[in-house]
Amino acid sequence: MFYVNPHAMRGPYPADLQTIMSIARAQQSREWLSHWDGLVPGSTPLRALPDLAASLGVRSVLVKDEALRSALGSFKALGAPIALVRLLLRRFEGHGFTARSLLNGEHRDALAAAGFTVVSATDGNHGRALAAAAQSIGCRCVIVLHAQVSVEREQAIAAYGAQIVRIAGNYDDSVEEAAALAERNECKGWHVVSDTSYDGYEIIPRDVMQGYAAVAAEVSEALDGDASPKDAACPITHVFLQGGVGGLAAGIVSYLWERWGVWRPTFVVVEPEQADCLYQSAMAGKAASASGAVDSVMAGLACGETSPLAWRFLQPAVDAFMTVTDAQAVDAMKRLATGTGNDVPFVAGESGVAGLAGLRLAAATPAMASALGLTSGSRVLLINTEGATAPSVYADLVGESATSVTQRQQAWLAR
Template identity: 50%
Template sequence: MSEWNPPRFNASCFVNPRLSPAETSLAAAAPGVVDEEGFARAVAEITRWPDYRPTPLVPLPGLAKTLGIGRLYYKDESGRFGLGAFKALGGAYAVLRHLQNVLGDEVTAADLVAGKYRARTSGITVTAATDGNHGKAVAWGARLFGCRAVIYLHQDVSEGRAQAIAAYGAEIRRIADNYDASVRACATDAAENGWQVISDTSWDGYQDVPRHVMHGYGVMLKEMLDQIPRGEELTHVFIQAGVGGLPAAVAGYLWLELDALRPKIVVVEPEKAACHYASAEAGHPVTVTGKLDTLMAGLACGEVSPLAWRLLDAAGFAFLKIPDDAAIFAMKTLAAGQSDDPPIVGGEAGVGGLAGLIAAAGDAEIKDSLLLTGQSRVLVIGSEGATDPVLYRQWVGRKPEDVLAA
């Protein structure tokens, strides 16, 4: 890819005035959200699953130079368990924890995979509402561990993503409304039928499962800390948000592991579904209404998860909202490679953090407010690959397999 200067997008930034001081403990700032024991249990469990392997942490020195920062690392989750996204770490792990709650903690994942309890698990139904990746993870986990899954999709989830979920044996139910309406329909039907909701968002009386989901995400963060060069200290993480489980897990894990040396967390959202941005401005959870019609479908959420918000309100250094064209630009930039950077396939929601970084680098005022300099060392998490290859080709102009073959 030829050299370019960071473009100017119509992005907005809000620096959090309620950010907890560096010396504050996570337990004091946001008690009961995530904890060391929960992360450790998830890591010990998931790393024993069939076909587990760490995903790569890819340095992008060419892009870092262009953006005017010191280092840039891209955690590429496109190969996670063959699902194309990081969500298996959360959704499938929460399915396992539910089955263990029903059958007993002595039941292992290996027992379930081997079908030892199939006579009992086959009568258990888990359900979830999804923009795509979380539902696929729940469906995959249900098939892996031997129970039934019913997945709710809102009207804007592509048919390609619906088919990918159905391929794991899940029953698909469409809701003619947005994501938040599908969450409510899922919860209502679950209550009527005795199903277990496996959601990455929380509500009054429902927090254990979203907590399991966030703890599962800790696997990729442990991998990242193991992979980053010795002595390298991150200064920033730009991380995309839907309901908030991913950025809260990132912020919580790094807070617990790095304490006062933790990096600045910049939460990135589509401008048409920026519920965290609106909540940060208001100082309390705010619901964003309307169609939420962003092409970053995996981030099209109008309500924050209250559990995740409790942590992000204390841990989010800043909140950034970006237009859809920033995501397309980030996808194309990754696919082409900058200077000698390797080409990478990143999906439209998965590149949200990188798109936010590019938008910030192209706006001097935002760049200064985020304290980005030539010495900054930044992590972005590529949370999905081309989970809908048809849409990927439409926006990037190339097939994902051609990008990877370059």
């Protein structure tokens, strides 16, 4: 499915949105994150894939590889710690806490005495990142998992000391359960740290999304965009972004829109066809629910409810919404794992390839390509949001282990 958004605009970044998320706040988040040993120092790779670009009939394809952001294996490592730090700075104002001292674990005794506990639902990656951040900071963490989350992903979260709560149902049911747990235990110091917003709950999801903007900031710097005139066009013409509840897309869109204003790139959001909440929101003109069963091999995007806060950024900025099949996602995983003579092979997880799956479909469909202005001169940015966060699932889908792909990558780089 493909839908051109009639509400997309090309004006300057709106002032009301800038009060929620801004480049200045994104840079502050980056500075704070530089003090967390849960992240690999420096920026993640921005991979150029000239053979892939040629096969799709575009000028260039760049892939920002968030699989190498940290041992957590996904971009979620940018959002959860920032949201947790900002929450703690608000809750313990006047106690002398700083972002650096929190991330260094200097206040774990005070947090234990206060009974401070964070709780969240997850499909896997956000919960793992929150558990890791909570372990570093020194507070208790409870993660709610729904029926479709694999045991492999559960074990990866539990390895960071989180208490696991299992429920029946899907992701949206787990979001409700996490909120209910926090409400029942509010007097004990429990707080929801979720990456999706809902009625009356927007501050923490805002902080999560602001952390994700670090990805866009690194892309901008890598392209030397910050040195170009403010009225110059963005060196990227198109950005294909993963859907989910909309948090990542909102974080990236907000930064690039503020940076380039009317010259911003064309934004396209891609979702699993059975978890199409953002597509349905675009059709309805307001935050809406998915039309399908939600469950998808793209586990991180298997979300049924749009984040209303994220939608405030996506509705005026995203030029088109589209869906892809699980089979198309798996084909994209295999393409990146295989590489070519000029394209380095690398590991991209099930949700990490949604943007590439969408780009391949759009490039092969003349009507879509025309609607998007996708031509031989297009310069496309994709974001690989995760690596093999469930190694056995990755190996089953690709037919090769992530370790094997990485070994071939090393051989390619050593040529």
